[in-house]
Amino acid sequence: MDAGFTAEQDDIRRTLRELLRKRCGPGEVRAAADGPAGHDPGLWEALAARLGLPGLALPERYGGAGCPATDLALACEEAGRFLAPTPLLATAALAAPLLLALGTEGQRSGLLPRIAAGELTAALAVPGAALATALALTGPNGGDWAGGGRAGGVQARHADGRWRLYGEVDQVLDGHGAGLLVVAAHTGGFARSRTLLFLVSGDAAGLVRVRQTTLDATRPQGRLQLREVEADLLGEDQGSQERGGVLPVLAAVGDTAAAVLACEAVGAADRVLERTVEHVGRREQFGRPIGSFQAVKHRLADVYVQVQAARSAAYYAAWATARGERVGGLALAQALQALRTAAAEAVQLHGGIGFTWEHEAHLYFKRATGDELLFGPVHRLREHAARTARLFERREVTV
Numbered sequence: 001m002d003a004g005f006t007a008e009q010d011d012i013r014r015t016l017r018e019l020l021r022k023r024c025g026p027g028e029v030r031a032a033a034d035g036p037a038g039h040d041p042g043l044w045e046a047l048a049a050r051l052g053l054p055g056l057a058l059p060e061r062y063g064g065a066g067c068p069a070t071d072l073a074l075a076c077e078e079a080g081r082f083l084a085p086t087p088l089l090a091t092a093a094l095a096a097p098l099l100l101a102l103g104t105e106g107q108r109s110g111l112l113p114r115i116a117a118g119e120l121t122a123a124l125a126v127p128g129a130a131l132a133t134a135l136a137l138t139g140p141n142g143g144d145w146a147g148g149g150r151a152g153g154v155q156a157r158h159a160d161g162r163w164r165l166y167g168e169v170d171q172v173l174d175g176h177g178a179g180l181l182v183v184a185a186h187t188g189g190f191a192r193s194r195t196l197l198f199l200v201s202g203d204a205a206g207l208v209r210v211r212q213t214t215l216d217a218t219r220p221q222g223r224l225q226l227r228e229v230e231a232d233l234l235g236e237d238q239g240s241q242e243r244g245g246v247l248p249v250l251a252a253v254g255d256t257a258a259a260v261l262a263c264e265a266v267g268a269a270d271r272v273l274e275r276t277v278e279h280v281g282r283r284e285q286f287g288r289p290i291g292s293f294q295a296v297k298h299r300l301a302d303v304y305v306q307v308q309a310a311r312s313a314a315y316y317a318a319w320a321t322a323r324g325e326r327v328g329g330l331a332l333a334q335a336l337q338a339l340r341t342a343a344a345e346a347v348q349l350h351g352g353i354g355f356t357w358e359h360e361a362h363l364y365f366k367r368a369t370g371d372e373l374l375f376g377p378v379h380r381l382r383e384h385a386a387r388t389a390r391l392f393e394r395r396e397v398t399v
Contacts, residue, residue, distance in 0.1 A: 008067075009074055016051060016078040024082035026360040029218060032085045037177050038211065038220030039085040047086060048118020051075075054092050055116025058100065063113035069256050073263040073318035080267030083363055085218040087121040089264070090174040093257040095122030095182050101249045102197060102235045111180065111199075123178035125169040125200075125224055127153030127185075131374055134184060135254025137329045138380040141247050145195075154226060156185040156198060163198060163231045169224040173374065176211035176222025178202055182234065183226070197246055198231035205229070216370030218363065256321045258328030261375060262314035265335035265368070269307045269342040272364040276300065276346045283351070296349065303342050310338035326388075333381035340368040340378075 005013075023043050032040035047053045057072040058064025065071075072092060079088060096115050099108060099122075114120035124131075130145035132138040154167030165185050175181065181200040188194050200207065208225040277300060280291030290296055310331075317331035343365035347354040354361045372378060386392065 005074070009071055012051065012056075012071060013074055013078055016047075016053075016075055017081070019046065019050070020078060020082045020084055024084045026363070029083055029085060029360075029363070033217035033220070036211075038174065038217075039087060043084070044086050044121075045118060047088070048116075052116065053088055054096075054118050055112075057092065058096060058112055058116050062100075062108055063116035069260065069321045070318045073260045073314070076260050077263040077267035077314075080264035081271040083218045083268060083367055085220070087123075087174045087178065089257070089261065090123045090178065091115060091121045093260045094124040094173070094253065095178075095180065097253045097256065098124065098182055098197065098234065098249065101253070102246065104236050107199070107232075107234070115180075120180055121174065121178045122180040122182060123172055123175045123222075125154075125172045125175055125181050125183040127167065127169050129171055129373075131171065131173075132376065132380075134250055135257060135375075136247075136251035136384075137254050137258055137332070137375060138377075138384050141250055141254075154183060154185040156187040156196060156231070158187070163233055165198060165200065165226045165229045165231050167226055169226075170221075171212070171374070172222050172224055174220060174222070175224055176209050176220060181207075181224070183224075183231065185231075195246060197234040199234055200226070200229055200231045204231075214370065215373070216363075216366040218367060219370050219374070252326075255317075255326040255328035258332040258375070259314065259317035259321050261371065262310070262317055262328065262331040262335035265332070265339045265371060266307065266311045266314045268364055268367055269303075269310065269335070269339040272339075272346045272361070273300070273303055273307055273342045275360075276303075276342075276349050279350055290349075299345055299349070303338075303345050306338040306341055310335040327385075329381050329388075330385040332375060333378045333385065336368060336372055336376060336381075337378050339364070340372070343368050 028040070052065050053075055055064035056067050056075060057069050060066040076088065079086065096112065099111055111120065115122060126134045128145065133145045134141050154165055154169060156163055156165050165183060169183065179202045181202065183198045183200050184195055185198055187196055206227040206229040210223045212221045212223055214221050277291065280296055281289055283290050313331040313334045317328045320327055343361065346361045347365060350359065350361055353359050
């Protein structure tokens, strides 16, 4: 593994950090998160037009930059530092890779250039609270998570040459405002039930979307109700998904998304640690900065070690995605734990102000908790990684 960054990667990180420092102060982040879109449309336009972030990991023939997923992960690390409320994760790390892997040439050429240009945002809709399961992060994604029948979820039926979807989906990341929805649904009846992916336009007839109140306002979520909504199968025909296997594709996308999310969490953890160190260097007690006390130094040193270990794991996972090694879930567990620890120490060491609504410390703590609710929890991420590595199986030692 080459631990150095290329000149292009350094340029992306530096330019993005400068832009976000100007556009994503605590006040701007709160205002954008509280807005109807859940993000700043002006910032999203700047990220797309100036840096091409939505299409960073898309092929050049579809309007993208043709960069590896590593570049997208490094960009998300900078976005995580400022908790930038953008649809980048949902669009570029979850929905777009599925379109690229399973879509027809017509679907790719019609949708991916618009995504790369920032004109179209997309979201992955997975029934129930099963996003981590569908992405094979916390267990094998056998397909039963999509619901259908008495299990609820979304059911797809084919009639008169058209697919129609019926059901409800909660906790869809950026689902309240995305222009395109990639919806997982069951089809084939109970005995021959199988999970397929469908494309639904954001303004489709029979689609009702409501933004939900979430713990982390910088990660807006929506509830979708589909009432006989017309949809297009993602791919040429039903057999194309079955032959290629939609579940393995979801697992591969999930591993890459986990690596991207791990880098984002590392950026947030690094930033909140930096702010805490600044505070304890200024705050005085008994005539000296509290950062000079040994107990405080030890606590922050422990956080620093966790953040650096998480950064190493996240960088390796991002690098490994292009080489077929799937370690994104384990890196995500490390990064989420580091972010939770860094945010908790920030709240504690900021004292009384750290508990107030006006201070930004609680935003980082909510990001850590919210990401665990969506993609974790940490102990299940680690358990699945250990089982995948066959850690608990007895192995014979040969001499």
